[in-house]
Amino acid sequence: MYFYWRKFTGTGNGAAEPMNMVRRILIPEQPFRERRPGAAWPEWGVWPAKWIAPAEGEAAGMRATLFRCDIEMERQETVRLHLAADAVYRFWIDGVYVASGPEQGDRNHTFFDTFDWEAGAGAHRLTVLVTSFGGSGPFSRMEFAHGLLLAAEGAAGARLNSCAANWRAAGIAGIAGRNVLYGAGSVGQELVFDLAGWPEGAERGEGVAFGPVVEGESGSNAGMRNEYRPVPLLEPAALPEMAAAPVGGWRVVCVSPSEGRRLPADGGDSERAAEWERGLKQGNMRVPPHCSLRVLLELDDYYCGCPELTVSGGAGSELAVGWCEALAVTDEPSGRKDDRREWRGRYFHGIYDRFRMDGRLGAELFTLHYRAGRFVSIEVRTGAEPLVIDRFSLRESRYPVEFAAAFECGDDRFAECFRLACRTLEMCSHDTFMDCPFYEQLQYVGDTRIQALVTLAATPDDRLVRKALRLFASSQLESGLVQSRYPSRVTQVIPTFTPYFVGMVLDWAKWRGGALARELFPAARRGTDAFERWLNRDGLLEINRSWNFVDWPGWKWGVPPDGEFGVSGVLNAQYLYTLEMTRELCELMEAPELAAHYRRRLAEQSERFVRAFWRPDAGLFADSLAGDAFSEHAQVFALLSHALPEEIRERCAATLFRRRDLTEATVYFTFYLFEVYREFNRPDLLVERLKIFFDMNTLGLKTMLEAPEPSRSDCHAWSAHPIWHFLTSLLGVRPAGAGFRQVEVRPQSGPLPFVRGKVCHPAGMIEVECDAHSARVVLPAGVTGRFIAPDGRSFALGGGADQIEFQP
Known part of the structure; x- marks a missing residue:
């Protein structure tokens, strides 16, 4: 092709x-x-x-x-x-x-x-x-x-x-590196491109x-x-060429002296900014000798991209192009950013590509790697000669994600949230998935599971998902743990991320199945079995190594109580969830003996877990053996294990839904909280907890935050999961077995007057429209399934269109 x-x-x-x-x-x-x-x-x-x-x-x-x-x-x-x-x-x-x-x-x-x-x-x-x-x-x-x-x-x-x-x-000699001054070292060095060491005609093999x-x-x-x-x-190569469209939506908002990182509080000379915008867009922008200035560009969206420059003259001049997500309120790189649209009086902390001129005419400058953000700073320092910027443009660089899914419910907040989440996934999809395009540019397992699910539900292209699965399997260590991020030249192990690799294999078995699921099945089992080494004499999980990250609710380094040195209720609950995912995977892979093994292991661990962490007076599972802290996280993992005694399960869920004094899940972990809301048919709570995503729009964001404010990253695709829950929880479309051969449609509109949308299937698109009285479902040819009405009744779905009537 x-x-x-x-x-x-x-x-x-x-x-x-x-x-x-x-x-x-x-x-x-x-x-x-x-x-x-x-x-x-x-x-x-x-x-x-x-x-x-x-x-x-x-x-x-x-x-x-x-x-x-x-x-x-x-x-x-x-x-x-x-x-x-x-x-x-x-x-x-x-x-x-x-x-x-x-x-x-x-x-x-x-x-x-x-x-x-x-x-x-x-x-x-x-x-x-x-x-x-x-x-x-x-x-x-x-x-x-x-x-x-x-x-x-x-x-x-x-x-x-x-x-x-x-x-x-x-x-x-003209290509060298310089350490990034800003706190984003895992993206590598800044480029220093000296034309004196790149002879004219070098691309033709001349000079x-x-x-x-x-x-x-x-x-x-x-x-x-x-x-x-x-x-x-x-x-x-596993992937198509990256999307590389020109970035057309940008404007010059300020021209100021380049000394220091602070932009003028009064906004600077607007006429000079307009002159620079015309000059950069039309070409032949002349910078006089002995000049030092900064030109700040505001982009109309969040972009990953590269500058394309042609320059003439300016021997001894230096030109730097820096990118940042937003300007900081204080001169601290990790300081708060507040309204992302504001730049006046703010500080520019960015990552740069730097160019040195040798005076030639028509020199074409290029970079080796994309940068990311919403603001671009062009900083020029000329010597005795003027420098002419013959041509300047920005070109986007990302995976060519094509969203085919859609969701409507009559509430504009959902439409805006869907748009921001789509852009976030685009910006975190390159030749691998990645957590964030500005800071780390690394494919983390916990992030990638969510990105992969959104990709499978919302786009027809699963190649990035396939590649991620194979690379994570390649990263598996002798212990059975997968590396927490991969590919990476610096090994990092987060034991609590290996369960999400197991989840990714399970998700693939449901949404695609086939040869890749069979290939990865042994690696998933090894990942689960790796945790047996940490079972203590009481049979409880006690992980005494590494960074056991779960979420960012205020826990130090995101590690729950006793999650570093001790017996953590949250981590033991996650182990139950891992055993349950492995059991389900074995059943999908038609391995009944293995499924029976993990079913027994799950039952044994569940009994130990309940005995150690259930607090009847609170109606909750404790975060520690001391029973002095409670979180949504422990309840969520325990409920998703499907291994609790029914009475405890019902009471735990009821308390979780009622209590507001628990340690709350943040933007990342709400993915799993919303899974519990779906299982218990509580779309009202799901819609209520979407507020943290809806509020991002008030900050002038174009993408989703990594965590609650003050957030480090403004673009983090683990926060794109509202797309998944709009399509698979509210609209209710999910696989009903291996390989998506059967479909379950179980809409949960809750307080919404209706839900309407489309979900991607390997055979085409699934269309659903549902209100309080009726539903219409269209399946691709040859695909069948079941429709579960809000009153619990089940209706058979054949290939093509089905109209279903039911009572509210």
């Missing part, structure tokens, strides 16, 4: 050639799978190309190398290219930009990109800029050894495959002193090599 193509003419070497075309494609299986005649089994999956690196050897810190290959094509032909790099690449053919990549993975999932190049007859030059970060890049970017791998299928491979005979390399390369190991296909040294194992 084709995702983009670029046309160009010429070779960069002065010769006119027929038109060329290059297209990035996704391929269904690995190349070079054929077993060569006479080859032994250790040679299966070996590429005809080798990893190459510059001959001068390794260097400390950020490192950039330009690789070059010249080829003479005897006739016009289509050549398929496979390209991988460690860590990131920027690719040109005949001086024309083609693509950047690759998508993130790990050593066992090193992704390569594939291109179909329709090359004209004559001379051509391929150039690839490869940059590695020397351990200072984004935590999510896993590096092994600086280098390039390119292989071509067919006869052209003999002249294009990366090896010492075909390729040359040159070190690029650079090329030397020999050294060869490393051959490329190796993942899943095929049976004997190999520690090398990256290659997989075809």
Whole structure:
């Protein structure tokens, strides 16, 4: 399937050639799978190309190398290219930009990109800029050894495959890193791009002193090599090209001196701001000599993106482009932000890309990584020469999420909440899911379970979910725990996040099923079994290591009472929930013996849990053995375990719904609280607790907060879960078994006059409209299910449209 193509003419070497075309494609299986005649089994999956690196050897810190290959094509032909790099690449053919990549993975999932190049007859030059970060890049970017791998299928491979005979390399001094001054170090260093070290014409392979390369190991296909040294194992790109639309909605709000981080309280000169806006949008904006200024842009939405700049002159000038989510009230990076629309008198704490000019004309500046936020600061300091900004634009960068779901209920607050949540998920979807695009850019299990569920219900594209599941399984440690965030070059273990990996596998078994569910089934069981090592002599869970995060309700580091050194009621309740999810997964996977095992384990643990933590006088489960603290979290996990004696279950739920003095779930954990509200048919409480999400709109936010104010992150996709509950709790559409082969529609409109919407299904869209008296349900062809009316009656649903009448 084709995702983009670029046309160009010429070779960069002065010769006119027929038109060329290059297209990035996704391929269904690995190349070079054929077993060569006479080859032994250790040679299966070996590429005809080798990893190459510059001959001068390794260097400390950020490192950039330009690789070059010249080829003479005897006739016009289509050549398929496979390209991988460690860590990131920027690719040109005949001086024309083609693509950047690759998508993130790990050593066992090193992704390569594939291109179909329709090359004209004559001379051509391929150039690839490869940059590695020397351990200072984004935590999510896993590096092994600086280098390039390119292989071509067919006869052209003999002249294009990366090896010492075909390729040359040159070190690029103009690309370096600088530590982020702001508290977001896991996104890597700021880029420092010095044009003096990027010769004019470098993208065409000109002006650079090329030397020999050294060869490393051959490329190796993942899943095929049976004997190999520690090398990256290659997989075809799993994802389409990222969305890269121009950012059109921005305005210059202030122009001021660049010293310090504080913007003028009076807003500055509005006429000068208007002049700069015209100049940047129309081009040829001149900055006079010996000038130092800041130009603040306000974007019309929250964006992840990159600046695109062409500049002329200005030898010795410096230009920096910084991004921030909102301006702070005080000169503290983690200080409060209040109304996110306000910038007057506020402080700009951002992450920058920095450029130094050498005076050339028409220099094109580029970055290596996107930034995120709602405000952009262009800071310019000129020397003796004026600097002309010939062209300035911003280009969005994110996964091409396409929302097909919809929800209506007659209340505008829900529509605005749905919109903010959609934008939040978009901004946290890239070549992996991530918790937040500004601060960490890491795929955390607890966050990703929610993002994956929203994606499955609201979009027809499940590729990011598939990739996340496989990467988390790849992160599984010898203990059985999965790493709390992955891919990550810095290992982090949050034991309380492994249950959410089990939940992700269960969710996939329900919403998709099939081969991937079977593949991950053993890993999920290992994750659950990992907790048995922490059962103490009383049979209670006592985790004495790591960061046992649950939520941000005011607990230190988000860890519940006795969750660090002791026996926690919340963590023991979560263990019950984990056993229940594993039991259900075993049943969906048609493994009755395993299901019976986990059912017994659940019953045993439930008895111990009730004996240790149930407080009859309070009608609640305590957070600790001392019984001096109670939270919504302990009750929620216990109720979702479906393992409590019925009398205790009913009383616990009634007390949870009534009491307002419990430690309350915040935006993240309300996902699980709302699951309990659904199980007990309390949409009234769900709607009531949505207030924390509705109120975000009053702060001028464009995305959802990480936590209650003062929130660190303004864009955190674990807070996008209202979409899920609008579609699957209020509208009531969920799978009724493995693989979504059967559908359950159980609307719970509560105080709402009606609910109406659409939910994604592998076979198409499910449409539901329901009020107090009737409902209309449309299922995709061949899909059947049940409709559960508010009065409890069940109606069969066939493929197509069904009209159902019932009494309120």
